[in-house]
Amino acid sequence: MPFEPEELPPATPPFFDDTAGGVWLPLYRHACTFGPDMFVDKMMNMVRNPNLNSTWLFRADILYDDEQGAETSVESSTSKARPIPRDLAGIPRGRTLVRRLIPRNERRDRPLDQTCTFHRSESTSTETPTRSLVVYMPHASSALDLPFYHPKVRGVAHLHEWDPLQASGSISVHFLPFQQDDLRDEKVRRTAYHLLEILHKHGQGSAAGYVKRVHHDVLIPRPRFQDRYAHLKNKYARQLVGAWAESTDPAKHVFEDLGIAAFLMELWADMYRDGVFPGFVDIGCGNGLLVYILTQEGYSGWGFDARVRKSWAQYQTEASCSPSGQSLEQRLLLPSVVSGTTSPDAIQVSPEEIHDGIFPPGTFIVSNHADELTPWTPILGALSQCPFIMIPCCSHNLTGDKYRAPPPRDKTKPKSTFASLVDWVTHIAEDCGWEVETEMLRIPSTRNTCLLGRKRTKDVGEVDMEALLREYGGVEGYYANVAKLVKSAPRGH
Template sequence: MGLSDTLRPSLLASNGENWITSPELVRSNLHFEPKIFVSSATHLLANPNLTSGHLFRADILFDSSGILKTPAEKERETASSEDVSVDVHQELAVEPLPAPAFDSFSLTRTILRRFIPRKQKLDHTLDQTCHFYSQTAVMQDQGVKVERCLLIYLPHFSSEEQVPFYHPCVRGLGFLYEFSRPLFGDSDSTSKGTGTLSLHFIPFSHGIPETVPYRLERTCLALLSTHVRLARSPSAKFNTTGSQPKPYKDNIIPQHVVQTTYARLKDKYASILIQNWAEVTEPSKHVFEDIAIAAFLIELWKIMYTQNSCNGQEECEKRKSATSSFPGFVDIACGNGVLVYLLHAEGYKGWGFDARRRKSWEKYPPSTQDRLKESICIPSIFRSAASEQIPDTVETNDGVFEKDTFIISNHADELTIWTPLLGALAQPTSPLPFLAIPCCSHSISGSKYRYPPPKKPSAKSNTEGQPNEKHSQDTQPSTGDLKALRATKLAERDDPGLPSSTYGALTAKTVSLAEELGYDVEKTLMRIPSTRNIGIIGGLNTWKASKGNQGNSTGESWDSGEMEDRVRQVVEREAMKDGGLKAAAGIWIDRSLGLHRGQGRGKVKGGEQHG
């Protein structure tokens, strides 16, 4: 029996609209409270991409409760606050649709959102009004109190032809959650209450349709299941935004800003990059990841290098301002060179190097090829300490880059923890700003190494470092039970940036070294198709504070000799893991030459050989 055979009028139809439902669209014996349903529904309102892969996001244009933030409000709350270019009045140009009345229900909240599709050349945006209602009824004869939550979705279209592909082909959609609990006993115990969630919709046809398209049936069932799954999940707990906030997500640049630039870059460059891919690896993953990183960097650099606020000027004017004052970048361990190509094509001057030349480099325009160098990085501290000889035919660099250069360390592996060290050595009085996205964990010598989780702060801290660190592999907790261990492992899977994971420990180590050298450090979860997605930004606040100072990036002043001594002390301390400075330098040079000759693992990104 199909869905069309079980359709019937809905209790919501009492308001005169053609609301219908079906026993197939009901889930019973649920045990989460109404406030949990409201919070999970709010989370889905803000993140429609969880139910449709065709959507980027939903921009909130209005929330009567003020809980979900508009694009302009998000920009004000992040690092880009002083460069807000969103016109608030333009956001409110669309009015929410009036809230229909439902018997005995009270309107509690109204939200207006705008769907942003991934493929904006194929699908158009769509505005949608969402109304929350509530109702409480006491049934003395049954000894229960019933709490009802109603959520109504009203899309802003008038005909079936206007419905975009990613939206169900209905005039309206509703979710009704009814939760019954005993009048007597512990009212806070959800185990003594049960709930029922049902889905209702308004078809375009009059009355009850004879048939329901399979796609609509599948979509309704999927939406119902998603609501139940999120509300039942162990991580579900009540809060106003309907999600557990991740402090490092969208904290530097708002989601909508990065995604808008990503969509523009993808439309402009993705096709040609994939067509001309010359590596053995699958192209789309690498291309889309580097486009996403380029989008983030472009928006980050607008914050750092645009001298003045745009005051409503066109976006292209803001981009020109950023590129004209941009001091240049270097992409260390640049791999296939896609990032260098993209940034150069967008007007940002810079270059990249890698220990081994890639086939893809020959596919780029000559102007980009000139900016890709086959070179191995031998930091000056290692070069002076090592006894190994480097062949004259091998091009090298010491990591001392030009003044104010922005360092990109994208899955640079061996160079990851060197990133802040190179920035400090290149410009001791004002270390170079950087973005590091860690991947595989290596020691200062380049050897594979798993850093221990950072120690919790104590009354006595070891300022001389930790020379007694051991090469541990997945150490087990000394105390606790299997339940606690399982919870820790699940948390690591959901958030690889936790310090207890290998990746989290590497991230914490990189942050620690940067802070030890005087960097102000920010962390953010990058929106890239990779589980290795934590971005570490060094020097952002220093550069923001220096705006208007003719490009002088000097924040806290450091004596050149003092900084060089400090870096050397850090390197010597970290080299103790490998037998001292001379031994670590020898290992570094041997591994670098091996990478140059194409021996060993090659350039790795995300566990796969990077093109």
Template sequence: MPRSKNARDTTRLTGKPLAETIEPASLDIGPEAEEWLSSPDLMEMGLPFAPEVVYDLNVFLLINPNFNSSCLFRADILFDSLGGLKTPEHEEEKNSFGSCRVEGGGFGAQSVEPVPARSVAGFSLTRTVVRRLIPRNPQLDRPLDQTCHFYEAGEDDVQRDTTSKRILFVLTPHLSSRDEIPFYHPLLRGLVFLYDFKSDDAKPPQGGHGTLSISFVPFPEPIQDRLDRTLAALLNTQVRLARNAHTSRRPDRGNHNPIKDNVLPKHRVQDTYSWLKLKYAPDLCPRWVEDTEPSKHVFEDLAIAAFFIELWRNMYGVAPVAERGGESDDAVFPGFVDVACGNGVLVYVLLLEGYHGWGFDARRRKTWGIFPDWVQEKLKEATYIPKPFYDAMAAAAGTESDIRELGIDTLTGMFPKDTFIISNHADELTVWTPLMAALSNPESPLPFLSIPCCSHSLSGARYRYPTPPREKRHGGRGKSTPKSEGPEPDEPEPNPQPQIGDLKALRAEQQASQADAEMYNSTYGCLTAKTMAIAEEIGYEVERTLMRIPSTRNMGVVGGRRRTAQEWRRSNKPGDSGLAQPPDTHNGGTTNEVLERIDEIVRRECSREGGVDTAAKAWIERTKGLLKGQGRGNQPRH
């Protein structure tokens, strides 16, 4: 059922049920055996939208059917006669690293023939698109293929000094009987949107007026109230969205945000989330023992797990256990550690899906007790003390007892080589994450994904980072370049213009700037920017991406993805025996250079709080307070 506020002129509606107002459609649509119907209530007149706006909007809705139905995730494009809309295979190729790409899985996007185009008197066929509607819950609804034919008709009337343009969209589901229609699709054999626009050449384009109407061909049965509501809502959505549309938008990019789905293809993450939710949520939610709402936290962690499964598929070529045919992942996956793992659900799911790793947190959670014993052994009650702070405390006379008094295992972040670091809403550890990853192995810093939450300085104190200077901001594509790969600071950019040199590239740059401006207006955005800046200063190639998780804190900062994937593939070619060989190079510089950069960063960031020694003592005191009080143990997220 479509969802939207009413954007129509209700004074023109009859107020009668659709069954009492239906009449034959004015369009002559073949074949003659089909009886196309319409209604005065399925018509909205006096619209100021140019035909291009309505055309772009319908292309946009082809990709984003979730604007019309909350039961739908998305639509996968299977065919476009103009080639503007990209298929899932194209999206995977864009994000893959050669042999690290894994085929199959999900709902598939095999070739599907479009439904033959109908003949429409006075109109010419201009475009054919085949899409697959993907439901949110595949156990309740099945995917449905649908063909959309685009038609145009134009007529000039010189005497009246007006120009008339008509565009037509015909949607036809691929089915042979009424019983094949899923719940989210109206009970129709065909649906038509017609936009008839007349403009006055002597006035600006906005001086024209258009009429948007719906026609449909039903099954041979009475018109139900649900169909009445659905068709009215579909028309209302078109009018509502058209009021906010811009002709400069690229409709083939969908609901486009330059930092969304820029690391992983949307269909992979959504499909994996769907089966993870079906597999784990029915078990975890009823057994939830925390005081917090189970569905929110379980679904959020399952969405994050879906991202990691597809990220590691992309980086290492490793699939979840169900796709391996009984093979172990030890030969192709280096392992993970979840710092500040909180309730442990993410670690639990990743372990059960065959990815070896572990997690730690300063406070044991009640949730840990619902997991199997072997999973609980992978969840450690320990606190993190950054290595620079630990070294400073060890060097200062009479401070070693402060660490012993914590009464809990301490970790300095020295993890096995090539371990993937997960920093999910880790608060005080967020900005430390790239530093931790590099200190663990300066020769080849560890890859990481940080999902920032609350903003803290290196000492652990709450702190809002200042907005970075414009010249130090990252582009909207979400990717930065390590120092050693970019131009020297004193060198001007050799070609500051868009590389493609067209309006498409210029528009992308403008969208990137807008995304950056919005990001840096908040404490959360500045924290994300600071985490990226520190990682880049160390030598990482950094990417930021809006993750598809049910949380407002949904920005992901990925470090070292491309380098790790490329080096991992190079070191582990098909046919190699034994365990996977780790990457052996790092673009950020030599070991000494990396350590010098880290030392410089830590000293600089701690200087505002009295230096490294003072910041180290503050970290220990806050850790004591965390362990003595309720601390993070009763906080909503972790």
């Protein structure tokens, strides 16, 4: 069902009466084929995820929920966070929540508390539909008190009307203005249109059988990640974008690496809560930005890549845990398990520029879009007894050749090149004895699957590494491909 709403004229009478005397004006209406329970489910999802309606927002923190029995946050004891519910004639109020809208940039926009109430009146005859209503009331006394991302109105309401006999209904959006003329503002009307469009999209999608397949925030709670990310962005983003030295898009790389850094910092806070951080190594570190952010935030570590990048001059810092004492090094990875199987004679580099892939036990290995090194990541982790994350990107086999991995073992998953790569490297990690955890990172990249190995399913001694290398295609030709990498231009990462 395409989104083609009916725009309601200004003279349209209110669809429901406010017991406090407010006049709720309808703006748009659209037919729907999803019922009351699905409407409530979609609206609750939007209450918890206001970012679905506005790119200016990160999330909502729930301060109060009467279905939970009482306040859900210590902040709820403040008068600002107490609910200010609205009652509507003939549509009883059920659940009441107070949420705090958290903007992406608190330097520009401030948070806003908002009371959200759920109402329903059941159908009592063939002539009266079931009516479900969700009302948002911002805790603001005037339009001037409202932040940029909220429409300049006293309240917002979504109404769902449902005929159970016909199995059809309608959804509509209503605003409670401060003044009648407020709804003539084009921005206000665009906002109403957009709110109804998003509800229509999610409701009709569920009615058509859509099932969400991507789940974020599995390992790290969203508030922790987003608060850390906002802190890093405010601290570094402008400086890093302004001083970008590469030919690639600075915004993409800066915000992506700030997001990865935020995730790692929160992950490490959990992993090393009761111990000392063991240091990290970023294999295939590319432009070195992620290493720079993490070391600036006080985490000991270093990174290496086959080629020096222009950015390294400004990101280079001292690192006591690296072989040279520098945080960014030019190194070729020649894993110890490859030595003796092929000849390194084709590579004309000094021994100081070679790394055997053996790191101090416990060192956290970061493999961020490391391309040729991605399938090696869980192997190196097993050999050195080091936890790791890998964020796959381009598909290569163990020799460094471009490679199309076999389709995913789970036949319900897409058979794309990327999905195949993710499943293939996951399989390698599992055979190396890792329990693989997956997180879909909140970064501006379609290659946002993060695979984490920090728990073992078997001892390293139980893994026949030579047999594993043969099973996954062998390593014959690895040195020749490394030689080509040395001669080629560096990647943009």
